[in-house]
Amino acid sequence: MMTYTREKNTQLLISLLKQHGVRYVVASPGNTNTAFIGSIQGDQYFTIFSAVDERSAAYMACGIAAETGETVVISCTGATASRNYLPGMTEAYYRKLPVIAVTSSQPIANIGHLSAQLLDRTVIPKDVAKLSVNLPIVKDNDDVWECEIKINQAILESCRHGGGPVHINLPTTFTKPFDVNKIQHARLINRVTIDDQFPLLEDKKVAIFIGSHKKMSKDVESLIDRFCEENNSVVFCDHTSAYKGKYRVHYSLVSGQEYNSIITERPDILIHFGEVTGDYYNLKIAAKEQVWRVSDDGEIRDSFRKLRYVFEMSLNSFFLNYVGHGTEINISYYETCKAKLDQVRNNIPEIPFSNIWAASQVSSKLPDHSVIHFGILNSLRSWNFFDIPDTVTSDSNVGGFGIDGNMSSLIGASLTNPEKLYFLVNGDLAFFYDLNVLGNRHVGANIRILLVNNGKGTEFRQYNHHANYFGEDTDKYIAAAGHFGNKSKSLVKCFVENLGFEYICASDKQEFLFQIDRFVTKNVQDRPMVFEIFTNSNDESCALEKMLSIDIDKKIVRKNKVKSVVGTSVISSVKKILGS
Template structure:
């Protein structure tokens, strides 16, 4: 038989990453389930393979080899009880922090519990035999390939992290008989660095910093970022959850949303923070991503992670601010000009959350703390800059609709002298309305309730719910609850609780009430209920996404208006043929 590498992609990725991370010592035990992996390793002269029939002995041999050589060792076994025999030696390795990568091959996990021979459950492992455990399934699409690459990288990196120790991969096999692959695929390698390591040089090209949800940056952190940006002409892409309010901040949502947006390609994107509420981020245009976080964990929302820096952000940016600049072109002005050009072209918007954000954001008193409900409210306000001295937050950690007002109220207790403004939709408000009954609700609370009578998030043109039309209303959008936009329900509730109630159903009414609503001298908390229509909410988002259309997009829209959506679809199919 002309033996090369197996055609099973998960095994190919594993082998490629073993080589990339310098792991060459393998101790293999016999079996059919790991046949494809072992045969492929055997084919590659890079690896030094040892054989051991008894998995108990194999694992202890790995302990001895790892301790003596100072290098990681990989174990490979088949199904049935073979993996159980590793446990005594892995306990030894765990407490001695020996770098042993355990690769247990397995049949499909669907067989677990279905009386399939030689299939054992390896999902839950004892707490003190490996530091981390991952299952790497078959690969049939790019998403599964990305997941496998991250998991295998993470398992290998864990071998030497925080003093080292064993890690586990349960590798699923399909028993593919194809051994025709002559070259290993290119596989993205992830490296982890601490302040003790020699850090890599910055790549040559434009650099951006993307900040997800983040605690407010202190002065030292902000100064280090600004020194870095000044030296390397970098831009800080943010939304209203970033906690960054420095000189190089760019609210990118509005630019990225445009159908005619300029697709600039960043050489490097530096990723800070946690989950982002920005639904329109720049990930497709970054060639590689470096993540900086003290937890050192593999977090890869952009699917292009190559380096993780387990260190505080100040150390990272101070280090690289000393490095020579490799890209002397300052692109921040062009991004700023593009944003300003879009804002100057802002057309008339219907009465909606977006319109309210456009007229309110710039009028917030200095020191205001803004809390935004997830999705519609956060997205709407992300399009617009906030005045200097205004800070903003959103519950994007769990990303649920519950608890927005409770969080706002709790935050307001920390600084009673500041104005705390919450912007919530009707479903979110009624979900959390009991919080207004708390006797500690202060006079510094302002709540903008945008009541459109349903979860209109599921009806806009970028959500799949829009395909269902009105079929989405009763259950997906939860239309018809909470008084069906009753003009009395919230009024009676809030006034009985001692909250000043205001209401608006038009732009004119809203603008007339806005000065009183934002007045920090009020002796009571204030709630402004704005009644909008989902068609206007959706129209406003559509308008915002097409302010700057390309010539191609403009032509499409012109043809659609001339012939209609249905005829346009038919013409499109004809021309494709």
């Protein structure tokens, strides 16, 4: 009977080598690679050759790869063994030969502490490997995930864009005995190009998730609509997704509900494209089975930790493959999700004067064909609860996800079309962080800024934010309260008016409603505008809590109460005892 090492990182490597069809191994003798070689030497799947000299081993792998067209693994121990791979790996690099160098080692934490037979492999010459990864020693599920991703990346890269060598550093803990009969199965990720056979979608519940995305062509939007109709699909997106088609659902108000479950809306397969998203709540819609990532770059982006395929192609190429195969239109999935969203929205309670309340009043009144930008986190989240007119486009700096530069991005965009209105919703810390751009001589009259001034980084004072653990003490340094005039009624007013802006303000709902028509005036006026509203963090937190507590399932409420009383660790222990 075949037996394997107990070391999980090695098990995962073996599992994925098999699933990717890698069978040739050239092994060099050593101690740190015992977990790997000792495990595969009795496994009939692998064809293993021995080479004492690592220089020869690497060149032997080049010969095998060139002759067979298959990927070849070379395995060595610590010390200078891997240095001897460099000539052969360089040859493989310039000939684009798929060679995987698995260099075993002591834990990399020992580097720099005079450990014998331990070299630093974290940086390698540019032309010996297309990709170099260091695997963790597996201690928890996060380490399993990291191993799966890095191993898949490396193996896929060895055959990508013509092929070439890659490097996997495999640390060992020298664990004995070798008594594992069945290795841990690792999640396989495949890359699909336009020339490959596409996987099937038959009889699967399918949804689309779009992260932040550049402006989308009408042709692609139309293809997405056809895909939804032919595959009974729905598009989950937010105000940075750029999709304005028929089947979009801004679902964060539903997916954010703390006392209800969205399990009935969760798809079997989630098609993911776009970049970083600020819509944290919709990330909970992760597929039951698989995520398919579509991107021109073809990179592995496992946002949902269920990635199965990466389609290295344009959206147009992807969706063209999955439309035109049926004539029946079925949109029941979309209708179910839309009905659920409408149900929750129809029960929004009275909420305090806040960013969320402002969004509820302004979102539907934005002038046609205008543009709106959102500050990250609180502003974007608040406005994602509500739809904006179809002709209004929106954006947010969710790439780097910092508070700097929101106004500068808005100003830059506004310069391209002086006749179009450009709005921004921003918190006070972000506003003052980027203040100097308002003095730029190119600022046009088409700018409208809604400044939500609560005197701090109110995000850190939300009822559900971990930093609010410190209560009022959070304000001292984490939420940075009290800066920039501490909600001065004259600071922003005097500053922007001296720069030629129109200034209006509100401290409560009545004052806000009195000013709102001026702020959303349809045409470009004679000067830019700042609308400063003064809120407080308690009201901001209360508003968010009310919005996330609309749809209540009593079973979930009871379960949460039990967790708060006995703790999650006790519940986990009971489940283990019961075998559930």
